[in-house]
Amino acid sequence: MNTVPPTEPAFRTGTIAVLGRPNVGKSTLVNALVGAKVSIVSPRPQTTRHRLLGIASFPEGQLLLVDTPGIHGQQKRAMNRMMNRAARGAVEGVDAAMLVIEAGRWTDDDALAYRALKDSGLPCVLVINKVDKFPDKGALLPFMAEVTREREFSSVYPLSALRKRGLEGLVKTLLKLVPESQALYADDEITDRSERFLAGELVREQLMTRLGEELPYSATVEIEKFELDGEMLRIAAVVWVEREGQKPIVIGKGGDRLKAISTGARIGMEKLFGRKVFLETWCRVREGWSDDEAALRRFGYSD
Ligand code: GDP
Ligand code: MG
Numbered sequence: 001m002n003t004v005p006p007t008e009p010a011f012r013t014g015t016i017a018v019l020g021r022p023n024v025g026k027s028t029l030v031n032a033l034v035g036a037k038v039s040i041v042s043p044r045p046q047t048t049r050h051r052l053l054g055i056a057s058f059p060e061g062q063l064l065l066v067d068t069p070g071i072h073g074q075q076k077r078a079m080n081r082m083m084n085r086a087a088r089g090a091v092e093g094v095d096a097a098m099l100v101i102e103a104g105r106w107t108d109d110d111a112l113a114y115r116a117l118k119d120s121g122l123p124c125v126l127v128i129n130k131v132d133k134f135p136d137k138g139a140l141l142p143f144m145a146e147v148t149r150e151r152e153f154s155s156v157y158p159l160s161a162l163r164k165r166g167l168e169g170l171v172k173t174l175l176k177l178v179p180e181s182q183a184l185y186a187d188d189e190i191t192d193r194s195e196r197f198l199a200g201e202l203v204r205e206q207l208m209t210r211l212g213e214e215l216p217y218s219a220t221v222e223i224e225k226f227e228l229d230g231e232m233l234r235i236a237a238v239v240w241v242e243r244e245g246q247k248p249i250v251i252g253k254g255g256d257r258l259k260a261i262s263t264g265a266r267i268g269m270e271k272l273f274g275r276k277v278f279l280e281t282w283c284r285v286r287e288g289w290s291d292d293e294a295a296l297r298r299f300g301y302s303d
Contacts (some may be wrong), residue, residue, distance in 0.1 A: 011060065011061050011180060011182040012060065012061035012175050012180055012181060013061055013062040013063075013179070013182065014061075014063070014095035014096070014179055015053075015064040015065075015175070015178070016063055016066065016094060016095065016096050016121075016178070017066045017067060017068065017090040017091050017097040017122070018065055018066060018067050018068060018100060019071060019099055019100070019117060020071070020100035020101060020113050021071060021109035021112070022046045022068045022069070022070030022109075023045040023046075023070065023131060024070070024100045024129055025048065025129040025161045026048070026068065026070065026100050027039035027041045027048050027067050028129075028161040029100060029127065029161035030054040031054070032161045032164050032167060033065060033167065034190050035190075036057045036062045037268070037271075037273065038054045038067075038169060039201075039204045040199070040204060040208070041052060041205070042205060042208035042216075043181070043206050044209075045070065045072075046069065046070060046072075046080075046083065046217070048068065048070070048202075049079070050069070050086065050201075052066075052193055052227075053065065053066055053067075053192035053193070054067055054190065054191055055191060057187035058171060058175070060273070061073070061125050062183040063171070063174055063178065064184065064185075067271070068086060068090045068219070068297065069083035069084070069086055070083075071088065071112055071113040072084070072112070073075060073109055078213040078293055079290040079291070079301060082302070086131055086302075089211070091122060094122065094152075094177065095178045097117050097120065097122045097125070098125045098127050099114060099117055099125070099128075101126070101129065101146075101147070102129055103130050104133070104134050105156065106110045109200075113160045114151060118136070118152070124152070124154060125155050125158060125173060125177070126152055126153040127157050127170065128144065128156065128159070129161050130160060130162070131159060132162065132165070134196060136237070136291075138228055144156055154177070159160075167184065168205070170194045171291075195272075196223050196226040198272060199226060199237070200221045200223045200237065200300070202265045202269055203221040203261065203281065204220065205223045205264075206261040206262075207219050207239065208224075209264075211250065215241075215246060217290070218243070219239055219241050219242075219246070220239075220289065220290070220299050220301075221237055221240070221299075222238045223236070223237055224237070225280075229278075231275055231276065232277070232278055233269070233275055233276070233278045234277075235280070236279075236281075237280070237281045237282070237284070238281075238282050238284050239282065239284070240299065242288055242289060244285050251283055262279055262281040264265075265279060266279040274276070
């Protein structure tokens, strides 16, 4: 008879940086692993402007995922330089990293992100995302072979963050890369950011989605009021633009566009916060805010 009690597999907890060029699906992947929209997503590159922790809890462990603005070669404005610094700084103090790329493509900015990771010396998992829209499934293996040739990855996962396909194997591998440790957050916590911050991001997500070409990059959001009134949240948001001429574009005919932005953001907030939200939204001008370090700090940008 065996009297030795079976040993429980140890609980593991650690931090994983999520890196890659803009628009490959880093935030979508973080949200899929967390199981809630903690990081905003849009079809436009450079939607994520801040470093943010997504907390993904599993029976076997807890992964703290550092979502980052994408690393990219062009860095004209102070805000873009700050975003690059935030992305590169994300590798400090973490246990491992994921490099996210898009199936079928390897660009100069992918190479830039790869080099930043190599310099960090961290174990790195390669995630080949968006396999759902990769036309030729037969070409996936040759693509995997090509990108991993002469580059070091601890493992490679082709998956679809959008459709939540192929995530189980990735989670298992990531948990092996982090140390044995108790959970650092309660298992119902999903991010290190405040609800006030997330509210601002949800308004910005609507700007990214609903404004044409250049304008989303000239706009930012400040939450002026965030108050619990009984069961309801009362929130006031200001959309800051860089020039007077941009205001009518944000506001739209008869206020239509700002109304749609506000409604979209409110629905996202009610879902995320699990309560009713009363949201007021204004549009104001602050000239040149995105190249003004003081304005950037006031609006919550930091590296
Ligand atoms: P990030 O800039 O790397 O954080 O990318 P986002 O997460 O903001 O995603 C950029 C765009 O790619 C969005 O339109 C997403 O819906 C889309 N996307 C992300 N993951 C997938 C995926 O697995 N499949 C497809 N088809 N689209 C995806
Ligand atoms: Mg992002």
